[in-house]
Amino acid sequence: xxxxxxxxxxxxxxxxxxxxxxxxxxxxxxxxxxxxxxxxxxxxxxxxxxxxxxxxxxxxxxxxxxxxxxxxxxxxxxxxxxxxxxxxxxxxxxxxxxxxxxxxxxxxxxxxxxxxxxxxxxxxxxxxxxxxxxxxxxxxxxxxxxxxxxxxxxxxxxxxxxxxxxxxxxxxxxxxxxxxxxxxxxxxxxxxx
Amino acid sequence: xxxxxxxxxxxxxxxxxxxxxxxxxxxxxxxxxxxxxxxxxxxxxxxxxxxxxxxxxxxxxxxxxxxxxxxxxxxxxxxxxxxxxxxxxxxxxxxxxxxxxxxxxxxxxxxxxxxxxxxxxxxxxxxxxxxxxxxxxxxxxxxxxxxxxxxxxxxxxxxxxxxxxxxxxxxxxxxxxxxxxxxxxxxxxxxxxxxxxxxxxxxxxxxxxxxxxxxxxxxxxxxxxxxxxxxxxxxxxxxxxxxxxxxxxxxxxxxxxxxxxxxxxxxxxxxxxxxxxxxxxxxxxxxxxxxxxxxxxxxxxxxxxxxxxxxxxxxxxxxxxxxxxxxxxxxxxxxxxxxxxxxxxxxxxx
Numbered sequence: 005x006x007x008x009x010x011x012x013x014x015x016x017x018x019x020x021x022x023x024x025x026x027x028x029x030x031x032x033x034x035x036x037x038x039x040x041x042x043x044x045x046x047x048x049x050x051x052x053x054x055x056x057x058x059x060x061x062x063x064x065x066x067x068x069x070x071x072x073x074x075x076x077x078x079x080x081x082x083x084x085x086x087x088x089x090x091x092x093x094x095x096x097x098x099x100x101x102x103x104x105x106x107x108x109x110x111x112x113x114x115x116x117x118x119x120x121x122x123x124x125x126x127x128x129x130x131x132x133x134x135x136x137x138x139x140x141x142x143x144x145x146x147x148x149x150x151x152x153x154x155x156x157x158x159x160x161x162x163x164x165x166x167x168x169x170x171x172x173x174x175x176x177x178x179x180x181x182x183x184x185x186x187x188x189x190x191x192x193x194x195x196x197x
Numbered sequence: 198x199x200x201x202x203x204x205x206x207x208x209x210x211x212x213x214x215x216x217x218x219x220x221x222x223x224x225x226x227x228x229x230x231x232x233x234x235x236x237x238x239x240x241x242x243x244x245x246x247x248x249x250x251x252x253x254x255x256x257x258x259x260x261x262x263x264x265x266x267x268x269x270x271x272x273x274x275x276x277x278x279x280x281x282x283x284x285x286x287x288x289x290x291x292x293x294x295x296x297x298x299x300x301x302x303x304x305x306x307x308x309x310x311x312x313x314x315x316x317x318x319x320x321x322x323x324x325x326x327x328x329x330x331x332x333x334x335x336x337x338x339x340x341x342x343x344x345x346x347x348x349x350x351x352x353x354x355x356x357x358x359x360x361x362x363x364x365x366x367x368x369x370x371x372x373x374x375x376x377x378x379x380x381x382x383x384x385x386x387x388x389x390x391x392x393x394x395x396x397x398x399x400x401x402x403x404x405x406x407x408x409x410x411x412x413x414x415x416x417x418x419x420x421x422x423x424x425x426x427x428x429x430x431x432x433x434x435x436x437x438x439x440x441x442x443x444x445x446x447x448x449x450x451x452x453x454x455x456x457x458x459x460x461x462x463x464x465x466x467x468x469x470x471x472x473x474x475x476x477x478x479x480x481x482x483x484x485x486x487x488x489x490x491x492x493x494x495x496x497x498x499x500x501x502x503x504x505x506x507x508x509x510x511x512x513x514x515x516x517x518x519x520x521x522x523x524x525x526x527x528x529x530x531x532x533x534x535x536x537x538x539x540x541x542x543x544x545x546x547x
Contacts (some may be wrong), residue, residue: 052263060457062385062386065385065386066456069452069454069485070489072498072501073487073503076489076498077501082497083497083498085489085497085498087430087431087432087491088430088433089433091432092432094430094434160252180507181456181457182240182456182505
């Protein structure tokens with residue numbers, strides 16, 4: 005009787021482990037959340053143009069498009085239109101290829117009436133051919149800065165690839181870059197919301 | 198004498214008839230079919246099968262369009278007069294139309310409707326987009342898109358085919374519903390022509406929904422040109438101007454993103470890609486279409502809806518390949534997305 009229970013428990017644990025391993029687009033994330041900040045204070049946010057470190061010229065814009073939709077899907081935040089942000093960036097002559105200083109973040113927040121500003125850097129985007137089994141990969145760093153002090157209150161570095169055990173078992177190949185990018189954004193935002 | 202009297206009677210009768218005929222026009226004009234002004238744009242690049250001189254294609258297209266409007270009992274407005282207004286208002290494409298241009302079409306030529314026609318020559322096919330725009334308020338009354346493949350020596354037939362199928366049915370006249378402004382799409386990873394096609398597909402989906410009175414985005418672009426503002430960077434003043442100009446409190450911002458993901462065709466032999474039946478005019482990649490609702494008073498996005506359209510070549514049972522073009526993909530995406538987005542629209546307008 006005892007041995008049957010042990011067998012059932014063992015099988016269940018094994019099945020759970022296989023299921024977890026088989027889930028596609030498994031992301032790896034490391035994040036930082038400042039503990040002394042009341043996040044409910046942040047209602048209105050802007051998204052600064054993402055910075056691109058990849059070969060694909062459109063990588064940052066593509067991921068940013070997904071990012072904005074996913075932030076909007078979370079009803080807690082109001083997102084300022086990209087056009088208004090770009091107009092403010094142009095008028096304030098802010099750099100798009102460098103990190104903003106706390107003073108610049110404070111000024112931008114004041115101008116847009118935003119309590120927080122999201123920043124993003126796309127470090128890796130596209131097919132990773134270095135491994136034995138090529139798969140789509142997205143690695144990114146997202147940050148949220150509050151505009152009262154210009155300090156970072158949340159940051160997440162996430163790497164997501166399109167390979168999974170299920171896909172390997174059934175010969176499905178890698179997940180598409182859109183699915184991988186969306187999984188990447190979701191994994192990062194899960195650590196915030 | 199008899200002959201003279203007879204002649205006098207005939208003369209009187211003819212005079213009365215002439216007077217009657219001359220007096221009729223004021224009443225007949227009311228019954229006369231509305232005239233239609235036609236503006237034509239050719240976009241894209243020269244390609245095999247098309248004459249190198251764009252003026253030849255333009256001339257042929259205008260003749261086909263005049264015949265098509267005539268067949269639907271809506272005579273084309275004076276072409277020379279239309280061209281004169283196009284030059285006077287510096288209308289360079291159907292994507293940006295000044296409001297004064299529409300007003301002059303109406304007042305000077307008596308055109309009730311403007312047919313803004315764009316033909317895109319790209320990768321072996323002609324894609325025609327025909328927008329019927331009311332010259333009174335600048336509303337899109339009807340819209341049609343169609344593509345035809347060009348083969349050697351048959352460009353006239355292909356052009357006529359694309360234009361005939363794109364020609365929308367007679368406009369339903371005044372459309373009810375709240376005004377709706379969909380700005381031109383922002384494209385990421387797509388060329389300008391593909392982005393315009395995407396905007397046209399979204400407009401077609403919105404126009405098919407008779408609950409809305411859709412403002413032509415070319416008017417917003419024309420208004421932005423007049424004021425020197427970039428519609429992609431709407432600051433507080435830009436939003437206020439749009440709200441005042443069109444009497445609206447929100448606009449729809451479309452965004453089309455191509456993910457450049459290529460399916461198994463990437464590994465296919467080049468000759469298959471060039472000549473195979475499934476190759477199509479352009480490789481179709483994964484694409485998302487996103488619609489965002491911008492509140493012009495606050496500058497915040499009130500709602501958003503997105504759809505992902507997979508690329509590649511759909512394969513059915515027994516390996517049967519169903520060729521899909523970028524136009525098919527965009528049209529399907531727009532038609533699927535619009536009903537979802539429509540529900541989000543209902544809240545802000547209520």
